[in-house]
Amino acid sequence: MSIETISLSGKKKLVSNKEMTFLERLYLVVIFKGLIITIKHLFRRKVTIQYPEQVRERSPVYRGQHMLKRDELGRENCTACGLCALSCPAEAITMVAEERKPGEELLYREEKYASIYEINMLRCVFCGLCEEACPKDAIYLTTSKVLVPSSYEREDFIFGKDRLVMPLDMAMKNAQLKNAN
């Protein structure tokens, strides 16, 4: 095979620079061909996804908004070790650790917990390194399946524990599922 005839895509087409005939110079034939091509698209299936009503199907490992997990008893997993904040390349995570008091054993799994846990969603690049760094299986980006919603104020993008911790009913549902199995 010589170099002139190689075509990896199979679509190689030699461009000719020949003089066009009078009929070709009128462009009518090619315009008609083009019209046929465009009218075919009129009846094609539309590719638009109407976002708020329809949501594009996501990969099972899609990294969305973070979630601080609870265990089967509804206790927060996080022990405020700070490894997630340390691993975060965008430095989006801050937290304040506090010691668990007697009587709070059903709220927090470990002796130490995060009294304040904030993620700045404008800084976050959703790389998932916090999830990998976490030794307690506390933070996950793949479970929430939601995008971070838009807002008008920059302050609204600093998510505290009120928006990050897994809702209690979700933890209860998980526990029921586990018991059923």
Place this chain on the structure above:
Amino acid sequence: MDSTIIIEKSVIILAVFAITMVMAMYSTLAERKVAAWLQDRIGPNRAGKGGLLQPLADGLKLFSKEEFTPDTPNKFLFLVGPAIAMSTALMTSAVIPWGDKFHLFGRDIILQATDIDIALLYFIGVVSIGVYGIMIGGWASNNKFSLMGAVRAASQMVSYEVAMGLSIIALLMMTGTLSLREISAQQAGMSWNVFYQPLSFLIFLVCAFAEANRTPFDLAECETELIGGYHTEYSSMKMGFYLFAEYANMFISSTILSVLFFGGYNYPGMSWAVENWGVNLANVIGILVLFAKICGFIFFFMWVRWTIPRFRYDQLMHLGWRILIPLSIVNIMITGVVILRGEIAAYFGF
């Protein structure tokens, strides 16, 4: 002249005005919808059911925009530009026969604002004034892009009007009249002019695209090169007038194409309908048929817009002067030979 004819004509003029406005308004929606469909999208569908209120929302937006006037020595001309564009776009609809006639209150009502016998000349005249709106607006904007757009529009209009006029001459030789009403009446049944004058139709169609400043001849606007061309400096409703005039022009061009070449309000079996169903019903159907033809042409305008890229400027001039004008002259000669074939045969003694 009695007062009834004044009332009658006022009603018709009002109706025609309203219809032109509504058609132009909904052409903007249709344009966006057709564009979306041809590109495998859905298009605007949030305002009203299926986006039906979108033109109103667009109009409201244009009204609420800041009215900006550039620092130009020609403030008056800057205002006159969109006014001319808009009024010429609306004036043309005066001579179009929307139907044959209604028989109401014991009198025949002609469905036409005015039946002048030089309607076709009037149409070409008014359309060629339309370029002044673009030229004056572009000149008064005091902006090099606007001026470029205006210059291009002017030379394009002048070039394509020649071919347009010549293509109509061939038609006139056949019909023998300039009155659009008579031209419509001659095409009763299925004897549409497009079957007798296909070349003339083709040339007129191409020129209509150029006159309405539609792609592939939208050299005057061309967003990519001239940032909107002649209406770069316009904002708010002055801009809206230019855009509206463009859509009104498209509507009028489609109407003229339907009337001249596609039989106007005529449909097969119209005379039968007049006898059996009465004049009024037959003509209501006729009006609907005319509007179906017009909508078909408007769709064609949009369809072509999303098919063909814009011509280069030299290609545009080449097509106008070196292809369309010779073709239309040849067409005139062929028409003449066909009309005079008896005399020619007699002259040569066949």
